[in-house]
Amino acid sequence: MSRKMKSKDIEALIYLAIIASPIYGIYLLFHNYGDMIGYSIVFLLICVSLVYILIFIFEYFYYKSEKFLAIKSSIKENILKCNELNAHIEELKQVSLAPNTVDYGIANYNDNSKYKYQRKELEKIKSNPNVYNCSLSICKGAQEQPFKYLCKYFNIKADEDTLSDVENIFNDFSAAEQGKILLKKERTDILDSIQNKLPSFLLEFRQKKLIKKLGFDDVDFNDYYFPKYTFNYVSAGGNSSMSCDVLLDLENLEKLILYLSNIIKFKKSIAGQRMLMTSSLREKIKKRDKYKCKHCSISIEQEPNLLLEIDHIVPLSKGGITSEDNLQTLCWRCNRKKGNKILSNEN
Numbered sequence: 001m002s003r004k005m006k007s008k009d010i011e012a013l014i015y016l017a018i019i020a021s022p023i024y025g026i027y028l029l030f031h032n033y034g035d036m037i038g039y040s041i042v043f044l045l046i047c048v049s050l051v052y053i054l055i056f057i058f059e060y061f062y063y064k065s066e067k068f069l070a071i072k073s074s075i076k077e078n079i080l081k082c083n084e085l086n087a088h089i090e091e092l093k094q095v096s097l098a099p100n101t102v103d104y105g106i107a108n109y110n111d112n113s114k115y116k117y118q119r120k121e122l123e124k125i126k127s128n129p130n131v132y133n134c135s136l137s138i139c140k141g142a143q144e145q146p147f148k149y150l151c152k153y154f155n156i157k158a159d160e161d162t163l164s165d166v167e168n169i170f171n172d173f174s175a176a177e178q179g180k181i182l183l184k185k186e187r188t189d190i191l192d193s194i195q196n197k198l199p200s201f202l203l204e205f206r207q208k209k210l211i212k213k214l215g216f217d218d219v220d221f222n223d224y225y226f227p228k229y230t231f232n233y234v235s236a237g238g239n240s241s242m243s244c245d246v247l248l249d250l251e252n253l254e255k256l257i258l259y260l261s262n263i264i265k266f267k268k269s270i271a272g273q274r275m276l277m278t279s280s281l282r283e284k285i286k287k288r289d290k291y292k293c294k295h296c297s298i299s300i301e302q303e304p305n306l307l308l309e310i311d312h313i314v315p316l317s318k319g320g321i322t323s324e325d326n327l328q329t330l331c332w333r334c335n336r337k338k339g340n341k342i343l344s345n346e347n
């Protein structure tokens, strides 16, 4: 982390120097401040810019050189695997709670009040499926009991289908978050394996560009994909406002699963069989399956940065339930291929 910050800061400083040195030089010329200190500062800044320009030129030729292309092709397969995993993680992040699909129509808002009484803030309110514009008391209530208000005002029904949806999301997001960590590790391992062949200053200060030139796809490491629901209160005149966000990150999703299951009176599950998808259950299934893919038998011993996922053998959408019998460990590749087909363990 600190290494990344350092190189980023230095880069920013250098860009600043490239821009600032000629400007400062011109400033000195016009104001006849040509003293020794002024000139030496300009000289220093120009030197730094020159170094940077030299790095640019070096990079231009280096990334075209046969030496670099040979390194690149030696790790081609590994990079391809990384990029595939990256694409898979992006797919995992796409699942979402069934959005509120009701079309309420279009209406125009007209404020016919005399100037003094106009409520300009009300005009700005636009419909957004993840924002609920509400009274102050609802906003406060949402802060105290987020899930209760979430279900009520965002039409999330506390039933078995919703629970299955939330479990699916939790399962996929958990895999995505684990995948991100493993992908980072794998990338570091690949870089370490070719470390001696690469110019060290590129690794140290220009790693981002280097990674791109080696053929890695951009990886999105931030967590902005977690669904966020907002309760928004704005007073009619716009002078006071308050909002309350319910972020469904892994921690909250797991809590939501427990919350929903407490409300639901289960119909189809046989007593004791229906379990809840939680991080401890996910870990339990992986341990039971000895951290091996039940389909292709690849294990984390063979591939240390292998992403293992928890799969419903009979999918929830086809009537399967979350139970130990219906869960299995699959590697991400097999799970991706499976889609909605049911894999048999024998082949």
Ligand SMILES: [Zn+2]
Residues within 6 Å of the ligand: 293, 294, 295, 296, 297, 298, 330, 331, 332, 333, 334, 335
């Ligand atoms: Zn597999």
